[in-house]
Amino acid sequence: MSDQPTVLVADAHESADRIAEEITRDGMTVERVDGLEACLRRLDAGGIDVLLLALDGEPDALTAVRGHPSDLPVVTIAEPGAQQAETAMHAGAEDRITRGELPDSMVPRLLRHAVERHHLRRELRALEIVDEATGLPNLRGFAPIAEHHMRMADRMGAQVVFVFVRVSDAADVVEVAGVLRRAVRDADVPAHVAPDTFCVLLTGNARGAEAAVLSRLIEAIAVTNARPDRETSLSLDVGSSLYDPQHPLPLEDMLTEASRRMSEGSKT
Known part of the structure; x- marks a missing residue:
């Protein structure tokens, strides 16, 4: 090109x-x-x-x-x-x-x-910087995409929304990855950024999409927990973080802040 x-x-x-x-x-x-x-x-x-x-x-x-x-x-x-x-x-x-x-x-x-x-996205696939267990980008693969969106937000004066999901039981990460894939839109970017944490970058009209994605996530978890073969329920901490060009924060600081907010927030 x-x-x-x-x-x-x-x-x-x-x-x-x-x-x-x-x-x-x-x-x-x-x-x-x-x-x-x-x-x-x-x-x-x-x-x-x-x-x-x-x-x-x-x-x-x-x-x-x-x-x-x-x-x-x-x-x-x-x-x-x-x-x-x-x-x-x-x-x-x-x-x-x-x-x-x-x-x-x-x-x-x-x-x-x-x-x-x-x-x-093509570069990400080519470099294979993905988490082997879940098939999602790891932090190394996710960071360039997130930072690119943050730079675009700086130029356009727009905001970027990140949704964070933390797993209570690390053994559930593969199943949670599947739940996330069903809950987010194809254009959004889910990633496995830490052993117990996922992050989803919402694209397009992200502010309006946040409620819809969270609603689908709750629904997908409920469907998973209702399966008769499940002995225990998935338990997740869910939070979100807003990148604001007027008050920019590095991605690492946003991850830290999201972790703190999830610790104070509610479980799904």
Whole structure:
């Protein structure tokens, strides 16, 4: 990939012309296709770095694209309230746009960030800096991704939310890792950062996602504990930490603070 990504815009909406102009003005190369079949054919040819995919009228578009052999970030765009838009992040989109809520001039920056995040994920897989027991990134693998998001937050004046989960019994870490995978969205980044502690970096509209992820986590734990073959219940300490560019803290300090807050907080 060059410094100037090639963007495939699969969107027939009238606003797509303006968005394409903004992307071109930003220095990126833009290609246009109309319809899911044309999109998949263009992906077959290669050379695309990021896909801007409209979900209007194509309910299975994201599923089809995610099933394609090409490994590239997908940013979805849809009308306000569209069901597909609400589930896009959980289904594997790198980010999402709701029509009318984000200025066209901001789309190029969002696409560049999607490419950067995806590139970091690929580097993580290539380096195999993962926890052998759980298959999740360890702290060494998680730290570059978290710090990258923190730097982006500094530039954009945004906040980043981290959810922390501490396991009461270290023997349960593998099972808890599975619970976390079911609870978080595909675009979020769960990691096993200490022998008894997991951390999840929430991406996209992280502040709004925190309550949803915690709710799914509680539900997933309840389902696990209700299994008839379980002799003991999972017991977890759950907490969250907010990275605020106005009052920045190093990741190590955030981990320490989260551990302290979990010790004072409630069990799930």
